[in-house]
Amino acid sequence: MTANFLLAIHNVGVAIVAPSGYPADDRVLARGIALLQAQGCQVHNYYDPAASYQRFAGTPASCKAQLEAAAANPEVQIIMAVRGGYGLSRLLPMLDLAQLAASGKLFVGHSDFTVLQMALLAQTGGGSFAGPMLCSDFGREDVSAFTMQHFWDCLHSTSYRITVQAAGNPAVDTEGTLWGGNLAILIHLLGTPYFPQIKNGILFVEDINEHPYRIERMLLQLLHAGVLAQQKAIILGDFSGYRVTDYDRGYDFGAMLAFMRSQLNIPILTGLPFGHVADKLTLPVGAHAELVSDTTSFQLTLSAYPGLAR
Numbered sequence: 001m002t003a004n005f006l007l008a009i010h011n012v013g014v015a016i017v018a019p020s021g022y023p024a025d026d027r028v029l030a031r032g033i034a035l036l037q038a039q040g041c042q043v044h045n046y047y048d049p050a051a052s053y054q055r056f057a058g059t060p061a062s063c064k065a066q067l068e069a070a071a072a073n074p075e076v077q078i079i080m081a082v083r084g085g086y087g088l089s090r091l092l093p094m095l096d097l098a099q100l101a102a103s104g105k106l107f108v109g110h111s112d113f114t115v116l117q118m119a120l121l122a123q124t125g126g127g128s129f130a131g132p133m134l135c136s137d138f139g140r141e142d143v144s145a146f147t148m149q150h151f152w153d154c155l156h157s158t159s160y161r162i163t164v165q166a167a168g169n170p171a172v173d174t175e176g177t178l179w180g181g182n183l184a185i186l187i188h189l190l191g192t193p194y195f196p197q198i199k200n201g202i203l204f205v206e207d208i209n210e211h212p213y214r215i216e217r218m219l220l221q222l223l224h225a226g227v228l229a230q231q232k233a234i235i236l237g238d239f240s241g242y243r244v245t246d247y248d249r250g251y252d253f254g255a256m257l258a259f260m261r262s263q264l265n266i267p268i269l270t271g272l273p274f275g276h277v278a279d280k281l282t283l284p285v286g287a288h289a290e291l292v293s294d295t296t297s298f299q300l301t302l303s304a305y306p307g308l309a310r
Contacts, residue, residue, distance in 0.1 A: 011042060012308065014078045015070035015105070016134055018047040018057030020112040021085025023135050029082065032139030046070050047082055057082065060090045067095070067116075071103035077308060078155070083135045084111025084182075092119060092194055101126030106155060106306065109133045110206075111276065114181030117285050119194040121179060127286030127305050129155065130181050130204075130274065137280070146279040154282040159303040162281060166271025169293050176232040178289035178302060180204040187218045190225055199230045202289045202300075206237030206275030212256035215239055219260055233291055234268045235298075238275030269298055 014036055023029040026049060036043050046066040051058040058066070070079045092115065100107075100116075101124035107116060108129040120126040131154070132138060132147050154160050179198050180186065183205040189195040207215065222228050236257075244252050261268050269291075274280050284305035292299045 011040060012078060013042045013044060013073070013076040014080055015073060015076040016043060016045045016047055016082055017063075017066040017070050017079055018082040019063040019067055019091060019116070020057065020081065020087035021055060021083050022049070022052040022057040023047075023082055023139075025135075028135045028139035030139075031141070032134040032137075035138050035143060036134075042075065044070065044073060044076055055085070056087045056090075060087075060094060063087065064091050064094050067091075067100065071100050071105050076105060079105045079107050081109030081113045081133045083133055084109070084113060086112055088112050088115035089188065095119070097123040097126075104306070106308070108151075108155075108282070110274075110280075111182055112185065114185040115189065115194070117181055118179075118186070118189055118196055121198075121286050122194050122196040125286070127284055129282050130285050131282030132280060136276070137278075140278070142278070144278045144280075146273070147282075150280075151282045154284065154302075154307070156308050158305060158307045159301070160284070162300040162302070163297060164271055164273065164299075165297045166269070167296055169269045169271065169295065169298055170267045171295070172233055172267045172269065172291055172293040172298065174202070174232040175288065175290040176200040176202045178202050178204065178283060178287045178300075179285055180235075181206070181285070183207040183215065183218050184210065187221055190221065190227070197230075201231045202233050202235065202291055203228075203231050204235040204237060204272055204274065204283065206272075207239055208276040209241040210239065211242045211244070212239075212251065212253045215253075216256045216260060220263075223263065228264060228266065231266055233266055234264075235272045235291075236268065236270045237272040238277045240275075240277070267293070269293055271298075 117128040287305035290301040
């Protein structure tokens, strides 16, 4: 990283919160905090290992308190999730989403953090950032330079352009609201007040350990619920970790993709570097997106989102 790049990071206040699962290894947590501090960030850690409860980082009340304290801290600009797992859904009835959105903090995470991101978008129109988390990304022994660079570049801008080399996609030239995240979480929220009603959207999704038939089933549920008819395009991120068997007889991710493309009147693109992978983009949820694609690559131009350069 250049000296100017590090200077831009210096003194950024980052709050660490754990509204879902607890870190399985406290050494990974410490390594992620140390990395942010080494970059000049002022880290405010609201996670207390002693407060962990069952498989969660705390009780619903204590996890809610973490989010509220981080949002109320005037020295904090970024609120980052420690990890995903499960747990944020328990907090939804307790959260003052309007107050969280009004704090002006930049909420960052993925996986189970999609719950909060979609709730904020649905209830307040507030944006957030689908991006790295402390343990799985910044606490790694081999931190991805790609992830780090895109994280800071995106947050230090209010407009951002991404070019992805990806073969086999349809030609697309469209624009709309960028939204999405973990596919299973979107299905979990469907039909609730926490599911955003986005028209003319560009929907991005990812998941892990989901067999292609489960991915198909979830996409079909969005289709049958009328959600996909409101979108301009769908972009698939990483869907790794599954295993096909002899029973599938050739039904794999490619077969699922071909079937879904035959069912939809909107384009489905693949190859987005996002999900439960080391190299991931940071994507401003709720931003305006212009999507241009050909058979070798696609480009996302993102704008109208709040960044650190405000």
